[in-house]
Amino acid sequence: MPEVLPETMRRRAEIISALKQICPGESVIDTQSEMRAYESDGLTAYKQLPLVVVLPETTAQVSAILKYCHDNEVRVVPRGGGTSLSGGALPLEDGVLLAMGKFNRILEVDYDNRCVTAQPGVTNLGITNAVEHNGFYYAPDPSSQIACTIGGNVAENSGGVHCLKYGLTTNNILGIELVLISGEVLRIGGKHLDAAGYDLLGLMTGSEGLLGVVTEVTVRILQKPESARALLVGFPSSEDAGKCVADVISAGIIPGGMEMMDKPAIHAAEEFVHAGYPLDVEALLIVELDGPEAEVDHLIERVSTIAMDNNSQSIRVSQSEEERLSFWAGRKAAFPAVGRISPDYYCMDGTIPRNQLPSVLAGMSKLSVKYGLRVANVFHAGDGNLHPLILYDANAPGELEKAEDFGSDILRLCVKAGGVLTGEHGVGVEKRDLMPEMFSETDLDQQQRVKCAFDDKGLLNPGKVFPQLHRCAELGRMHIHGGQVPFPDIPRF
Amino acid sequence: MSEAFRPENAEQLREAVAWAVGAKSPVEVRGAGTKSSIGRIMQTDKSIALSALKGVTLYEPDELVLSARAGTLLTDIEKELAEHRQQMAFEPPDLSALLGSDHAGTMGGMIAANLAGPRRIKAGASRDHFLGFSAVTGRGEIIKSGGRVMKNVTGYDLPKVFAGSWGTLGIMSDITIKVLPAAETQTSLAFLGLDPAQATSAMSRAMQSSCDVSGAAHLPPPIAALSGVAAISGAGVSVTVLRLEGIKPSVEFRAGKLKDSLQDFGQALGLDDEASRALWAEIRDVRYLSDNRERVVWRLSVPPMEGAKVLGAISELQDVRGFLDWAGGLIWVDMPASEHGNAQLVRGAFAGTTGHATLIRAPHALRAALPVFEPQTAGLATITARLKDAFDPFGILNPGRIYA
Numbered sequence: 001m002p003e004v005l006p007e008t009m010r011r012r013a014e015i016i017s018a019l020k021q022i023c024p025g026e027s028v029i030d031t032q033s034e035m036r037a038y039e040s041d042g043l044t045a046y047k048q049l050p051l052v053v054v055l056p057e058t059t060a061q062v063s064a065i066l067k068y069c070h071d072n073e074v075r076v077v078p079r080g081g082g083t084s085l086s087g088g089a090l091p092l093e094d095g096v097l098l099a100m101g102k103f104n105r106i107l108e109v110d111y112d113n114r115c116v117t118a119q120p121g122v123t124n125l126g127i128t129n130a131v132e133h134n135g136f137y138y139a140p141d142p143s144s145q146i147a148c149t150i151g152g153n154v155a156e157n158s159g160g161v162h163c164l165k166y167g168l169t170t171n172n173i174l175g176i177e178l179v180l181i182s183g184e185v186l187r188i189g190g191k192h193l194d195a196a197g198y199d200l201l202g203l204m205t206g207s208e209g210l211l212g213v214v215t216e217v218t219v220r221i222l223q224k225p226e227s228a229r230a231l232l233v234g235f236p237s238s239e240d241a242g243k244c245v246a247d248v249i250s251a252g253i254i255p256g257g258m259e260m261m262d263k264p265a266i267h268a269a270e271e272f273v274h275a276g277y278p279l280d281v282e283a284l285l286i287v288e289l290d291g292p293e294a295e296v297d298h299l300i301e302r303v304s305t306i307a308m309d310n311n312s313q314s315i316r317v318s319q320s321e322e323e324r325l326s327f328w329a330g331r332k333a334a335f336p337a338v339g340r341i342s343p344d345y346y347c348m349d350g351t352i353p354r355n356q357l358p359s360v361l362a363g364m365s366k367l368s369v370k371y372g373l374r375v376a377n378v379f380h381a382g383d384g385n386l387h388p389l390i391l392y393d394a395n396a397p398g399e400l401e402k403a404e405d406f407g408s409d410i411l412r413l414c415v416k417a418g419g420v421l422t423g424e425h426g427v428g429v430e431k432r433d434l435m436p437e438m439f440s441e442t443d444l445d446q447q448q449r450v451k452c453a454f455d456d457k458g459l460l461n462p463g464k465v466f467p468q469l470h471r472c473a474e475l476g477r478m479h480i481h482g483g484q485v486p487f488p489d490i491p492r493f
Numbered sequence: 494m495s496e497a498f499r500p501e502n503a504e505q506l507r508e509a510v511a512w513a514v515g516a517k518s519p520v521e522v523r524g525a526g527t528k529s530s531i532g533r534i535m536q537t538d539k540s541i542a543l544s545a546l547k548g549v550t551l552y553e554p555d556e557l558v559l560s561a562r563a564g565t566l567l568t569d570i571e572k573e574l575a576e577h578r579q580q581m582a583f584e585p586p587d588l589s590a591l592l593g594s595d596h597a598g599t600m601g602g603m604i605a606a607n608l609a610g611p612r613r614i615k616a617g618a619s620r621d622h623f624l625g626f627s628a629v630t631g632r633g634e635i636i637k638s639g640g641r642v643m644k645n646v647t648g649y650d651l652p653k654v655f656a657g658s659w660g661t662l663g664i665m666s667d668i669t670i671k672v673l674p675a676a677e678t679q680t681s682l683a684f685l686g687l688d689p690a691q692a693t694s695a696m697s698r699a700m701q702s703s704c705d706v707s708g709a710a711h712l713p714p715p716i717a718a719l720s721g722v723a724a725i726s727g728a729g730v731s732v733t734v735l736r737l738e739g740i741k742p743s744v745e746f747r748a749g750k751l752k753d754s755l756q757d758f759g760q761a762l763g764l765d766d767e768a769s770r771a772l773w774a775e776i777r778d779v780r781y782l783s784d785n786r787e788r789v790v791w792r793l794s795v796p797p798m799e800g801a802k803v804l805g806a807i808s809e810l811q812d813v814r815g816f817l818d819w820a821g822g823l824i825w826v827d828m829p830a831s832e833h834g835n836a837q838l839v840r841g842a843f844a845g846t847t848g849h850a851t852l853i854r855a856p857h858a859l860r861a862a863l864p865v866f867e868p869q870t871a872g873l874a875t876i877t878a879r880l881k882d883a884f885d886p887f888g889i890l891n892p893g894r895i896y897a
Contacts, residue, residue, distance in 0.1 A: 112798045157646045186872045190847020191796035196867035202653025206646045223703040246555040252674035295743030351642040383643035423644040446636045453879035
């Protein structure tokens with residue numbers, strides 16, 4: 001993490017008092033014991049107490065806090081629900097932790113324009129809860145949807161199991177209110193579609209709290225599909241399962257959800273929730289079709305045929321809503337299920353071209369032997385997003401480091417296969433140092449120039465995403481070979 | 494226009510930009526130039542054309558991914574997709590009739606303009622399907638962002654920023670998009686004689702249903718009369734159309750359901766697959782406003798429920814024609830050219846709500862005099878300028894195309 005600024009540490013009391021001026025009452029937390037709740041996020045291997053925690057309630061307070069921090073060169077780490085799996089909300093010792101938990105109101109439900117405006121601390125599921133009595137829902141559904149907030153979803157561009165058909169956060173939001181580190185409040189978008197000028201909404205989404213703090217979000221809502229049914233298909237190999245997925249898509253079918261699990265994940269899940277998963281298969285596929293009954297029934301038939309053509313060992317089709325949910329119960333409990341068979345697990349998040357799955361899984365098996373650690377895989381098969389769960393014991397000396405190295409090697413494998421480091425969990429601190437695996441120095445410098453356009457002093461969430469921090473002035477410099485005409489060969493007309 | 498560079502590979506592209514940077518010579522960035530009449534007037538005496546950078550470099554139908562060089566013609570891409578019964582789900586319009594250009598343009602131009610057709614309301618715009626790119630920035634450096642996979646949050650989402658950037662941040666050389674299966678069949682329901690306010694309500698109700706409507710437009714009588722689809726032009730009144738796409742049993746079921754739930758808007762006329770396709774192509778390509786290119790064309794994006802009101806306010810001007818797409822959220826209008834293009838009235842029409850208006854077609858003089866793109870608040874203008882500066886510090890790429 002960036003070197004602690006001694007000047008900030010020295011001025012801690014002064015900073016706390018200034019924050020208390022802005023947010024009176026109990027909104028400033030500065031005792032060690034109370035700050036403990038904020039020392040970590042979903043990436044629990046990393047812990048750090050912040051300088052101070054502040055819980056603003058209004059946009060004006062957020063603006064005043066950020067302006068104060070900007071003027072006084074104090075670092076700020078924004079935090080939503082604290083469920084980041086990449087350490088995106090990991091505090092800094094010399095940073096103010098800006099916790100958005102009090103921004104927890106739905107501001108407007110507008111069915112006619114099919115959108116909801118919410119404060120960023122509203123949970124993902126809270127939005128659906130506010131509209132489901134009318135049959136509506138908010139489509140992106142990350143596994144942590146009970147706890148993760150819509151503001152955090154914007155910061156991370158969160159996905160879920162239905163993204164291939166319904167998109168990620170970035171495809172489902174219409175507008176935001178945003179506070180820059182200077183304290184300036186901007187409104188981007190609204191209830192209309194697409195941007196006038198540069199797509200700042202798209203840029204902000206997935207920017208991991210490095211560009212600004214979101215204080216309001218307008219999301220699109222959809223009417224729930226009329227019906228949904230799922231198939232549970234067992235295969236003798238991941239190749240067969242992968243081929244089945246490809247054939248489903250080639251047939252022009254985009255399922256609402258398509259999830260794959262490997263043998264260790266199937267066994268862990270089955271032992272935990274007794275979903276009735278077959279234990280004699282190497283790979284299990286859950287394919288969910290949604291829409292009108294006539295469509296779903298038709299597609300279930302087609303997918304069944306495709307599965308059988310791909311050597312399926314067992315096929316079950318849900319005959320009731322209860323059965324459909326039971327298919328999902330195992331998949332949704334896969335993480336905690338793995339948690340039961342190992343003292344600790346480390347969840348990775350690479351995305352690969354789907355047809356690379358067998359070779360990536362084979363590579364992973366080799367690595368598993370090399371590191372002497374087990375791994376279980378769950379896979380958003382439709383969009384190629386792989387979640388290997390590395391099993392380890394944090395109490396065994398050196399095992400956490402071994403798990404981390406194993407994880408890094410898996411992600412290198414993903415990049416090599418044409419994939420990326422992270423599909424939905426974000427770079428954060430976790431994958432920061434792997435960024436050069438995917439990007440050149442020029443690529444990363446250019447991304448940091450974008451950061452500089454929003455935060456010239458590098459005060460917002462520093463230490464996340466970028467492996468090396470450069471000063472903005474340094475990044476702006478350019479070496480020009482003036483006056484040369486070095487391209488006599490380029491055709492002209 | 495003067496000298497044009499026509500690089501044949503990414504390295505030549507980099508060299509051309511590096512020269513422009515060194516010489517501090519502003520350049521016009523163009524694909525095939527089919528949309529070069531959109532935007533503010535630029536002061537450039539050189540151009541870099543992407544027309545020689547063409548070809549699909551990767552297409553894996555069962556991975557839903559396609560990569561092409563920026564200068565690849567959209568018609569070529571669409572042809573290749575059609576062979577595998579796939580499509581760009583965001584339905585990029587062919588604005589050539591509207592703008593008087595030769596063809597629909599290039600892959601790079603489509604992304605740079607963030608094109609989207611009627612299916613925008615269901616499937617998103619170019620931005621939503623744009624997975625990754627390589628480009629040369631205004632610093633003369635080759636950068637890449639994004640990737641070829643569907644789900645990727647590694648680093649800032651620069652594809653979003655480049656979509657709709659009109660060539661002002663960098664010159665894309667290679668583009669990767671998500672493609673999707675084309676629907677097996679489609680049908681449309683046409684409701685006759687609704688006024689814009691009723692139409693907006695009907696479209697909203699349709700969009701709030703679970704019928705998965707993939708197009709919702711309202712054509713007032715003078716526009717409907719221009720349709721090449723006999724059932725529409727012959728109606729003699731306004732036509733409000735709703736499109737349903739998918740597999741046959743599903744489309745039939747949803748059409749029945751939608752008819753029932755919209756009964757109070759009258760008896761719906763059903764359009765078969767062929768008529769439906771023809772109609773939505775006209776709407777997508779704005780062909781109704783293509784007959785007289787002397788007229789000024791505005792395109793507005795507003796909250797869907799505001800569409801009727803905004804169209805009404807603009808229609809107070811003499812001799813305005815217009816229609817609603819995107820369930821009311823997209824408004825296309827044309828009007829006789831006037832000294833000020835009626836910008837104040839057009840942009841005033843959605844005051845009090847959110848949205849933006851873009852001058853899509855106008856005489857040279859008007860484009861020089863008017864803000865073609867929606868003027869920004871001071872705060873947004875500052876960030877916009879800084880972002881431009883981050884990619885193009887000397888302002889050599891399409892200078893002033895979007896904002897001064």
